[in-house]
Amino acid sequence: MAATTSSFSLVFIPPTAPAGVLSITQPQQTATSFYKIASGEAITFGWNMTYVIATPTHLTVSAVCDNGNTYPVGPTDGVIPGTATEVVWDIYSYQVNNPNKPLAQTMYTLNIWDDRGPGSARRAGYLQPNSALQFALYTPQPYTAISDGWTCSTCSSAMSYAAHPAFVSLVITFFIMFFSGFHLLRNSSRN
Numbered sequence: 804m805a806a807t808t809s810s811f812s813l814v815f816i817p818p819t820a821p822a823g824v825l826s827i828t829q830p831q832q833t834a835t836s837f838y839k840i841a842s843g844e845a846i847t848f849g850w851n852m853t854y855v856i857a858t859p860t861h862l863t864v865s866a867v868c869d870n871g872n873t874y875p876v877g878p879t880d881g882v883i884p885g886t887a888t889e890v891v892w893d894i895y896s897y898q899v900n901n902p903n904k905p906l907a908q909t910m911y912t913l914n915i916w917d918d919r920g921p922g923s924a925r926r927a928g929y930l931q932p933n934s935a936l937q938f939a940l941y942t943p944q945p946y947t948a949i950s951d952g953w954t955c956s957t958c959s960s961a962m963s964y965a966a967h968p969a970f971v972s973l974v975i976t977f978f979i980m981f982f983s984g985f986h987l988l989r990n991s992s993r994n
Contacts (some may be wrong), residue, residue: 820854823853827848827850835938838941848889850915867911915933
């Protein structure tokens with residue numbers, strides 16, 4: 804009869820311990836990062852974790868599009884080891900390999916959570932889900948020479964300013980101020 808061995812570790816988490824926090828370190832969160840959907844243009848998302856006492860078995864990383872679609876981030880369908888501190892997402896390969904669910908050119912929110920799932924409750928020593936990072940994806944347009952019929956789509960929009968409600972309001976405000984001032988000056992010169 805063979806002896807079986809099993810090993811497990813029991814972790815004590817004091818009830819006064821803070822909940823685990825995941826802080827995004829790459830890209831910097833000072834401004835929205837824009838990433839090109841093109842060959843050789845991978846995105847690296849990096850983070851560090853603090854106050855995590857119960858190390859997760861795995862993390863799930865996904866990108867949620869403004870249109871509601873959710874995309875797995877990384878080479879392993881969004882599931883990575885719980886000790887990972889970064890993931891690299893080849894968005895061009897994803898786009899080529901998933902023609903039925905293409906990436907949109909818009910804003911995304913990066914979601915990261917542990918084994919307990921995206922809506923897990925705050926718990927001492929356990930990682931809290933993170934959805935603090937927003938980024939955008941775009942597809943570069945091919946070069947078109949002026950001689951090949953390139954036209955500026957925004958250059959001929961001068962008339963659109965005239966129809967814009969803010970412009971109309973500004974013009975009306977100017978005329979009211981002008982004629983009111985004129986009327987006041989005219990009345991004061993009569994007195």
